[in-house]
Amino acid sequence: MLLSKLLGERFKEKPAEAFMASHIFMLRGGYVRQVSNGIFSLLPPAVKVSQKIEKIIREEMDAIDGQEVLFPVVLPAELWQESGRFDSVGSELVRFKDRNGRDMVLGMTHEEAAVHLARGEAHSYSRYPFVIYQIQTKFRDEPRARGGLIRVREFTMKDAYSFHTSQEDLEEYYQRAMEAYYRIFERAGLSKVISIQSDSGMMGGRIAHEFMYLSDGGEDTIVYCQGCDYKSNMEVAVSNIRKEEAQEEEIREVHTPGVMDIEALAEFLNREKSRTLKAAAFFRRDNEKPVLVFLRGDLQVNETKLRKILGTEAFPLTEHDGVDLCFGYIGPYNLNAENIEIIYDRSLEGESNLACGANKTDYHLTGLNVSRDMKIDRFVDVAKVNEGDACVHCGSPLKVSRGIEIGNIFQLGTYYSGSMGMQYLDEKGKLQTPTMGCYGIGVGRLLACIIEDNHDEYGPIWPKAVAPWLIHICVLNQSQPEVWGLASELYETLKKDWEVLLDDRGESAGVQFADADLLGAPVRIILSKRNVSGGQVEIVTRDKKIKKLVPIDEIRQAVEELLSQVK
């Protein structure tokens, strides 16, 4: 490729809207252009990287018996009605009518399409197990796109669906898929990827893992143990919380004017937040009834856990009208709990000498002893794990960090196959419902994470497995016939074996180097009057760790050597 013909302006200033390294470099380097919120066009360099990522994914999916298929982007609503998701999924599912008034949707994931295809083709147990996958565009009308390609509305995804005749077989395949995922990320040059237990969310099913690229810019919070293998999404993370002994006191009412939250209460009473009791109010989506969650003051409600306990979605109660609660001073003692659902977190079990709201404006209670003063049938776990809590498996302190989800795998069970009437005949001629797994990887997100993981202050440092070009030739004195002659000759020769980008623009050295940094080819060859006249060229790696002068007739060998040395 001649750089003078490459479509895509590169610029040196950081676009105002970009904050993450991947986003900044993809804009500055001419990789992507935003078309609308969360919707991007890809330019040639990004397409080339994507294609290489996809190639790796295809190879690894084929290696675990995947068969590539292609589902449509537009699907009839009936399929989604069969599974029940037409109604259960929110407005991130784009719905529209075709010219005949038929309800249609844009595929945001393809379980329905997969079952639709598979149920017509796999009537006999002898077909099983089988796995189908596709690499295709998804559209999700996300409430909020952000971070360049990290969170978008339209994106390319590899999604796979496996079908099994037993849970054991599914589990065995699930394990193979997990291993394949690790190989994919490693081959794509991404370190720092871990798999963690996750919530299965709207997918249904039980066991699920997410593959997280650890990054401070990530949107997910990950809890992991330093002492054992425990790793989990905060949404489903569990821990043994710290308990402290507190001496018993009598309940007393304290005048606390203007003290409306735990922060203020702890300060006002000069005590640790863990010696207070917090009330969090929510409303149920299904019947709008208020829900009160009581938990120790140093903890926070985990809304995913709450949703599971309630069996429905719950939203923080921000509109206080018509709710008979004394906001800012809500406490469990002497609470008029008519028409209110109350949930006690297990952090309260056995606690004593807590400070809590008195259900009376400007008053709190101190000395609350949970077992003495209250009658509680059931304690549940609805709190977020705090860093430093003890691991439930080994007791070591837990750590909390941020991550970007680049892939996930689910054991779906028969959620879709059952609701959509997929059946096969087993060995005995009996009808059975297959059990399923599904497996996703976001290609664009993976691309962004590769940059996050491999860049310096000047641009991406592409791992050779996904680099848009492997060799970038800079020509510093193009006007010199000797230099340009060698450059063209080298370009013609090298491009027979590698993808080569030749800077034929005659720009000054600084411009050429800056652009080469943004395009990130692993190996750079620099030709100039100075070195060519001495019968040599300079050859450097993008990460700038290796830099050497080599005789012209040894270039090929030197390129091979350098390529073998870089990641």
Next chain:
RNA sequence: CGGGGUGUGGCGCAGUUUGGUAGCGCACCUGGUUUGGGACCAGGGGGUCGCAGGUUCGAAUCCUGUCGCCCCGACCA
């Protein structure tokens, strides 16, 4: 959907307070000089200032409405 910010050429911005008919740097085009980390000289092209109304002799600037984009939150296979 709530809160905040912002919209002026491809990119980054000034001008808006106090209305007078649009400017700077980068990028782009032409010619020349240059060439080892974003060169220099000269000339040039490109913006109805997000959009729609209104006020005014006159609006990028004031008023009303509306839309886009960004950030935080809610949400998220």
